[in-house]
Amino acid sequence: MQKLQLTLAIIKPHAVKNPVALSFIRNVIKNKFIVIKTKRVSLDKEAAGKFYSEHVGKFFYNRLVTFMTSGSVDLHIMGHCNAIELWRRMLGPTSVYKGQFQEPYCLRGMFGISDTRNVAHGSDSPPSAEREIKFFFPEFSFYQWHNGHEVLYRKGPIIFNDHLFEHVRKL
Ligand code: ADP
Numbered sequence: 001m002q003k004l005q006l007t008l009a010i011i012k013p014h015a016v017k018n019p020v021a022l023s024f025i026r027n028v029i030k031n032k033f034i035v036i037k038t039k040r041v042s043l044d045k046e047a048a049g050k051f052y053s054e055h056v057g058k059f060f061y062n063r064l065v066t067f068m069t070s071g072s073v074d075l076h077i078m079g080h081c082n083a084i085e086l087w088r089r090m091l092g093p094t095s096v097y098k099g100q101f102q103e104p105y106c107l108r109g110m111f112g113i114s115d116t117r118n119v120a121h122g123s124d125s126p127p128s129a130e131r132e133i134k135f136f137f138p139e140f141s142f143y144q145w146h147n148g149h150e151v152l153y154r155k156g157p158i159i160f161n162d163h164l165f166e167h168v169r170k171l
């Protein structure tokens with residue numbers, strides 16, 4: 001089995017508030033990925049604005065920041081040999097309407113409600129994943145990940161802890 005790549009998923013506020021969407025999304029996440037860390041947070045304008053700083057000046061920036069601060073978000077560090085591409089493929093196109101038309105079974109097509117409220121975020125490259133994980137999980141050690149933890153998760157045995165919504169090593 002190839003090395004585990006990490007990606008960051010953010011389940012956006014409207015999906016966290018919708019129990020049907022959230023349980024569906026959580027099921028696909030825990031079945032397809034190794035969930036390394038999970039936490040639920042409420043972002044303030046400063047954090048959301050900084051996280052999306054690449055979009056400063058675009059017409060949707062303010063509405064994006066307002067939306068991302070409108071309720072809790074779930075953050076997941078997820079591992080898979082192809083985590084970044086797989087998660088973005090499962091999400092589907094950024095545009096929910098495009099998703100509904102082209103790939104009706106992608107998560108954005110199924111649970112998205114507008115171009116802004118498009119269900120979830122996924123890192124778009126390995127450097128973005130590392131930057132975004134550091135942004136939300138400053139306590140996560142990439143050094144430890146690369147020097148021991150990665151192989152332990154990859155080779156197992158691991159079990160899923162429903163309460164933490166994380167895979168943990170079976171001791
Ligand atoms: P992605 O989340 O697919 O990587 P982007 O990085 O381009 O997409 O945009 C970040 C987020 O900004 C999107 O997930 C979506 O919530 C919002 N967004 C992007 N484009 C638009 C748009 N044309 N209209 C409204 N909101 C948008």
Ligand code: MG
Nearest residue numbers: 121122123124
């Ligand atoms: Mg993006």
